[in-house]
Amino acid sequence: MLFSIAWRNLWRHRTRSLAIIASVALGVWAGAFIVSLYYGMGNERVRIAIEEEVSHLQIHHPKFREDFEAVWNFKLDRLNDALQRTPGVKAWSLRTTAQGMLANAAGSNGVQINGVNPAAEITTRNFDHFIIAGVFFDPEKKNQVLVGKKLANKMKLAPGAKIVLTFLDAEQNIQSGAFRICGIYETSNAPLDERNVYVGQTELNELLGMQGCGTEAAILMHGENEIAGALAFLQKELPDLEVESWRTISPETDLIMSSLDISSFIIIVIIVLALAFGIINTMLMAVLERTREIGMLMSIGMTKIRLFGMVVLETVLLTMIGCPIGFGFAWTLNEWLSKSGIDLSVIAGNLMKDFGYGAIIYPDLPGFKVSQIVLTVFVTALLASVFPAWKALSLNPVEAIKR
Amino acid sequence: MDTPVIDIHNVSKIYNPDTIPVPAVNNVHLHFERGEFTALVGPSGSGKTTLLNIIGGLDAPSEGQVIINGTDITRLSANQLIRFRLHNIGFVFQSYNLIPVLTARENVEFILLLQGVPKARRDKRVHDLMASVGLGDKMDVRPAQLSGGQQQRVAVSRALASKPQFILADEPTANLDSKAATNLLDIMAKLNQEEEMTFIFSTHDARVIERARRVITLEDGRVASDTGAVKV
Numbered sequence: 001m002l003f004s005i006a007w008r009n010l011w012r013h014r015t016r017s018l019a020i021i022a023s024v025a026l027g028v029w030a031g032a033f034i035v036s037l038y039y040g041m042g043n044e045r046v047r048i049a050i051e052e053e054v055s056h057l058q059i060h061h062p063k064f065r066e067d068f069e070a071v072w073n074f075k076l077d078r079l080n081d082a083l084q085r086t087p088g089v090k091a092w093s094l095r096t097t098a099q100g101m102l103a104n105a106a107g108s109n110g111v112q113i114n115g116v117n118p119a120a121e122i123t124t125r126n127f128d129h130f131i132i133a134g135v136f137f138d139p140e141k142k143n144q145v146l147v148g149k150k151l152a153n154k155m156k157l158a159p160g161a162k163i164v165l166t167f168l169d170a171e172q173n174i175q176s177g178a179f180r181i182c183g184i185y186e187t188s189n190a191p192l193d194e195r196n197v198y199v200g201q202t203e204l205n206e207l208l209g210m211q212g213c214g215t216e217a218a219i220l221m222h223g224e225n226e227i228a229g230a231l232a233f234l235q236k237e238l239p240d241l242e243v244e245s246w247r248t249i250s251p252e253t254d255l256i257m258s259s260l261d262i263s264s265f266i267i268i269v270i271i272v273l274a275l276a277f278g279i280i281n282t283m284l285m286a287v288l289e290r291t292r293e294i295g296m297l298m299s300i301g302m303t304k305i306r307l308f309g310m311v312v313l314e315t316v317l318l319t320m321i322g323c324p325i326g327f328g329f330a331w332t333l334n335e336w337l338s339k340s341g342i343d344l345s346v347i348a349g350n351l352m353k354d355f356g357y358g359a360i361i362y363p364d365l366p367g368f369k370v371s372q373i374v375l376t377v378f379v380t381a382l383l384a385s386v387f388p389a390w391k392a393l394s395l396n397p398v399e400a401i402k403r
Numbered sequence: 404m405d406t407p408v409i410d411i412h413n414v415s416k417i418y419n420p421d422t423i424p425v426p427a428v429n430n431v432h433l434h435f436e437r438g439e440f441t442a443l444v445g446p447s448g449s450g451k452t453t454l455l456n457i458i459g460g461l462d463a464p465s466e467g468q469v470i471i472n473g474t475d476i477t478r479l480s481a482n483q484l485i486r487f488r489l490h491n492i493g494f495v496f497q498s499y500n501l502i503p504v505l506t507a508r509e510n511v512e513f514i515l516l517l518q519g520v521p522k523a524r525r526d527k528r529v530h531d532l533m534a535s536v537g538l539g540d541k542m543d544v545r546p547a548q549l550s551g552g553q554q555q556r557v558a559v560s561r562a563l564a565s566k567p568q569f570i571l572a573d574e575p576t577a578n579l580d581s582k583a584a585t586n587l588l589d590i591m592a593k594l595n596q597e598e599e600m601t602f603i604f605s606t607h608d609a610r611v612i613e614r615a616r617r618v619i620t621l622e623d624g625r626v627a628s629d630t631g632a633v634k635v
Contacts, residue, residue, distance in 0.1 A: 001509065001516050008504035296500035299461055300561070301489025301517055303482065398461045401496060 002306060006313040009286065017318065020282045024322025024377070025329065027275040031373050032330035034271075035264045036363035037342070042260045044358050046246075048188045049253040052125055054246050055093075055218040056227050059234065062242045064215055068112065070098040071170050073213040074241060082237040083219065088226025093120035095216040096204050100167025102147070102197060106156050111197050113165055115204030115214075124220045127185070127198075134159030134183030143203055144182035148193025152184045159183055165197070169208045177207050189356040264369065268376050275377070276384040283315055283388035294392050295400025308389045315385035316378075323377055327370065334365045408568055408601055409435040409458060414467030416453050416624070427453040428464070429624035435569070438599040440592065442606050442615035450624035451605035452573055458603065459492050459571045460484045472568060489517055493562030495572035499554040501546040501561070507553075508533065508542040511560045518565055532560040536590050552583025556590060563594065569601035576608045588614050 010017045050056055059079065061072035076094050083092050096115035101108050118137040121127040128136040133152075137144055145165070147157050157163065159181050166176040179199060187193055205211050221227055227245050234243040247254040287294065297307060344352055345359035352359050416428040428450040435441060443451045456462035457469060460476045469476050471491060479487055488494075501510045508529055515525045533539050536556040546554050555575060562570050572591075576584035592614060594600045604611050612618055620628040 001505075001513060004509070005502065005504060005513075012504060292498070292500065293502060296494075296496065297502075298485065299459070299488065299494050299496075300514055301485055301565070303485050303517075306517070398456050401500065 002310055003313065006310050006317060009290075009310075009314055010317055013286070016282060016285070020278060020318050021322040021325070023278045024275060024319055024381075025326035027271050028323055028326025028373060028377055029330045029333075031268045031271045031377075032327060032365055032370070033333065033363070034267050035369050035373065036330070036334050036338075036365035037361060038264050038267070039260060039366060039369070040338070040342075040361045040363040041357060042257050043364050044361055045253055045256055045356060048356060048358060049250045050220075050246055052130075052187045053189060053192060054249045055124055056221040056224070057219040057230060057234070057243060057245055058249050059217040059219070059238065059241050059243050060215065062240075064242070068097060068099055068215075069168065070096065070208050070210065070215055071168075071172065073170060073210050073215045076212060076214045079214075079217050079238070082234060083217070085237075086219075086230050086233050088221050088223070088230050090220045090222045091120070091123035092217055092219040093117060093124040094201070094214045095218065096201050096208065096210070096214045097216055098167040098169075098204065098208060100165055102151070102155070102163055102165055104155060104157065104161065104163045109151060109155055110195075111151070111165070112195055113167055113204060114196055114198045115201035115208075116198050117201050121198075124218055130185040130187050131183045132186045134181065136183055136185075137200065138182055141180075141182070142200070143177065143179045144200065145179035146183050146185050146198040147181055148190075148196060149184055149186040150190045150194035151197070152181075154194065157181055157184070165199070167208075170210045170213075175207045177203070186353075188353055188358040190350065190353040191356070265372070265376075268373055272376050272380040276380045279315060279318070279381055279384035280387055282318075283311065283385055284391060286314065287311060287388045287392045291395060291400045291403045294395055295397040295403070298395070298397040299401060304393050307392055311389035311392050312382065312385045315381050315388075319378060319381035323374060327374070330365065334363050337363045338365075408437050408439075408472060409433070409603075410468075410470040411458070412468040412470070414454075414457060414464045414469060416450070416457060416462065417465045420465065426624050428457065431467070431624070431626055433619065433626065433629070435601060435603060437568075437601055438595065439617055440595045440602050440615055441617040441619060442604045442612050443619050443621060444606060444612055445621035445627070447607075449621040451621055453624075454621065455571050455573055455603065455605045459494060460488055489514070490565065491568045493565060493567040493570040495555070495558050495562050495570060495575045497574040497577045499546070499551070499558045499578075501554055501557055503546050506543045506545055507538060507549065507557045510546070510557055511564050514561055514565045528564060529560075532563055533557075535594070536560050537586075550583065552579050552586060555579060555583070555587055559587065559590060559594075563600070569603060572602060572604045572606075574606055574608070575604060576606070576611055581610075584608065584610055 061074055064072035079094060083089055093116060098113045100111060100113050102111045132149060145163065151157065161181045162178060163181065164176055164178050166174060169175045185193065205213065221230060231243055231245055294307065341360040341362045343360050411431055411433040414428055414431045418425040418427055431454060443454060445451050453462060457464050464477060476484060476487060502513065505513065511529045511532055512525050515528060533542055536559055538553060538556055541549060541553060549557065576587060579587060588610060591602055595602055604615065606612065618630045619626060
């Protein structure tokens with residue numbers, strides 16, 4: 001009957017109870033939506049990091065990451081051989097990189113010059129899809145270069161324009177070469193687009209004087225689960241080189257993913273705190289309105305623990321109604337948006353790309369987060385009911401009955 | 404003389420003892436026996452309700468003892484007092500104080516639930532009580548749909564449901580019209596006679612005083628007169 005009383009008490013003030021149920025539902029929905037958006041953005045960042053930037057694994061000379069200079073090169077033949085035998089590998093691209101300067105009549109800009117095999121770049125990261133003007137390397141032509149949209153805008157570059165790339169060769173001598181822009185590309189990471197230019201690997205190697213060599217291998221796996229095995233295999237096969245996963249190469253991306261749990265939990269806590277004040281306020285009103293009734297219940301023999309339980313039960317019931325409604329709404333919205341995505345380019349313009357995110361975010365609500373939100377809301381509701389319940393217990397039955 | 408159901412020794416109650424002391428009950432000695440039908444009367448502020456609250460364990464005396472069936476309730480803890488009230492005392496309040504979200508049947512049944520009485524016994528007890536107060540046909544009606552007299556009869560049934568040692572009724576007829584008050588008094592008198600239930604009223608109502616077999620008059624917190632116990 002305690003349940004029955006608690007349940008019926010909820011509907012004494014229908015509008016008020018519905019308002020608090022709505023706020024619980026809204027709180028749960030808001031928490032779930034923000035978390036799903038957060039995870040969606042995290043997933044998008046990881047996808048971009050792997051598919052457009054670093055791939056799953058990279059191989060370098062151990063000293064390469066100190067200054068990214070071409071002097072830290074290695075023979076490509078043995079890499080091809082090792083990669084063919086590595087389990088779980090989907091595609092790879094062997095590159096030569098050099099730090100240098102891009103110059104034209106308008107000025108100059110520091111760039112990383114990436115010598116690539118066009119076919120390999122297509123298989124590892126669909127690079128041809130990033131071309132927004134011109135073409136993705138014309139096989140009939142030599143000394144072609146691809147420049148990023150941001151750099152092209154900055155230096156007023158267009159397909160067909162001539163530029164000069166200057167850099168240090170493997171012997172630390174200054175070399176330069178004239179290249180013609182064949183295409184302008186745009187990835188989801190504008191800062192990288194401004195920094196990287198792409199030329200044919202053979203041509204760059206000739207200028208660097210290191211034919212048959214490279215400085216980087218980018219490896220795309222069939223899935224995230226294949227990384228650990230391939231990493232161990234390659235480390236064993238190539239002990240003189242450094243094999244690293246995207247988590248090491250792009251630590252900021254890994255940091256985003258590892259901070260998702262904490263930051264989303266903080267967001268949930270902020271939302272449920274606001275919710276808690278709503279619950280406390282409502283339940284306190286409900287208790288104070290029933291002062292005389294509570295005095296009567298204490299007079300006729302209702303123990304404090306039962307009285308406490310009744311107030312807590314009322315709060316729990318409100319929460320138990322609001323929670324599923326909020327989650328139902330959140331789940332439905334998530335189902336829809338996880339497929340259609342949220343196009344933030346309308347409100348954020350190119351801002352998302354400046355931070356390495358795609359313009360379209362696909363919300364993702366992991367199952368463990370759902371249970372975390374449910375648990376947090378439930379515990380908050382329980383804690384929020386303690387003060388009103390304590391207020392009820394502290395009533396003097398004689399005084400309460402007089403009111 | 405029977406062993407008193409309630410034995411009040413030297414009970415005093417002073418409100419605000421540390422600031423402006425207000426004596427409400429002053430050195431009262433009283434004995435109540437089983438089957439009494441007693442009215443506590445006196446002008447407003449004479450200490451009737453305070454004394455009733457002290458007897459019911461709702462208020463603690465500043466000094467003195469209240470012994471009910473051998474138990475000094477002034478020595479019980481708050482939780483012990485709640486349990487004591489649940490099993491020994493029935494309350495009837497001036498404003499009925501029924502639980503508005505429960506039906507008449509559930510209001511009566513509630514106290515049996517608190518006592519942990521099994522369902523079958525609960526159902527029979529509630530049915531018998533509601534029938535005895537003439538509300539057998541109003542069992543599933545909520546208090547708001549009952550008249551004041553009917554609500555007070557439900558309150559009496561609730562007070563009786565736990566089979567208490569005695570019933571304390573604070574101005575039970577104050578909010579009732581003449582017919583309803585007479586009807587209620589008839590029911591309580593019948594229960595007093597048939598079940599030897601002890602009733603103690605605090606009242607201003609001449610109709611109650613007229614029906615009472617013992618009248619205790621309080622003035623300024625003291626017993627001014629006592630007609631003495633007359634059992635059923």
